[in-house]
Amino acid sequence: MLSQKLTKDAFKLLSIEDWDEKLKIKDSIEATLERWKFFHAALRQGNDSLGLPDEKSREITAMFAEVEPYFLNTTNAAEALISQLEGNSASPFEDIRTHISVISNNEAEFLRGMDQIVNQFEKEAAEKVKRLENLELLLMAITLIILLSELFSYFCLSSKGCKGYNSKIIAS
Structure with missing residues (x-):
């Protein structure tokens, strides 16, 4: 995960x-942060190009609300870290450590919440598949009933027609 x-x-x-190596890592953090923010927003609000639906169940919406503080804390700390590294090469080590600590402290809860969201998505998808399977069985049963009734009516009409034709042949 990002x-x-x-x-x-x-x-x-x-x-x-x-310092040059730190700037490379800062660039990596910045790129990762932008991608993470994009995908997080896409998951929350939907995204047509990624095939993510914009309508969510109440449970999923509530779960996203629960992870949002951890997401915001992490993004704010990462942005502060990036700003600090862009500012100068003499950034106090403790300030950098503080931002990293905030990022680290929020990661576990964010991941736990996202894991629950993924499980809820999976559960809801399985329920939808089950409903579609049941609908498929119902439609198959209706189709069989219609075919059997057409078959029965065809043979009934055919046998009546044959009886009438046989009666005419016997009578002549």
Whole structure:
């Protein structure tokens, strides 16, 4: 997940001394953050180009509301981290550590909530498939009833016609 990549890249900043390398990681964090924000919004609000529906169940909407604070805390900390690294190379180490700590502390709850959302999506999709399977069985039963009734009426009419024709032949 992108939130995990964001956290991993943020932690890399703690172990790297070279400023150019830190700027590369900052660029990676920035790109990851933009992608994460885009996909999070697409999941919440839907996206035609990604094939994500805009209508969600109440349960999923409530679950997204539960993970939103963790998402916002992480994005705000990542943006502050990016701004700090863009500002100057003499950024206080403790400030960077604070932003990384916020990112790390919110990741687990965000992932737990997103896992629940994915499970709910899967459950709702399975329910829809089950309803479609039941509808398919109903339509098949109706089709068989119609075919059997047509077959029965055809043979009834045929046998009546044959009886009348046989009677005429016998009478002549």
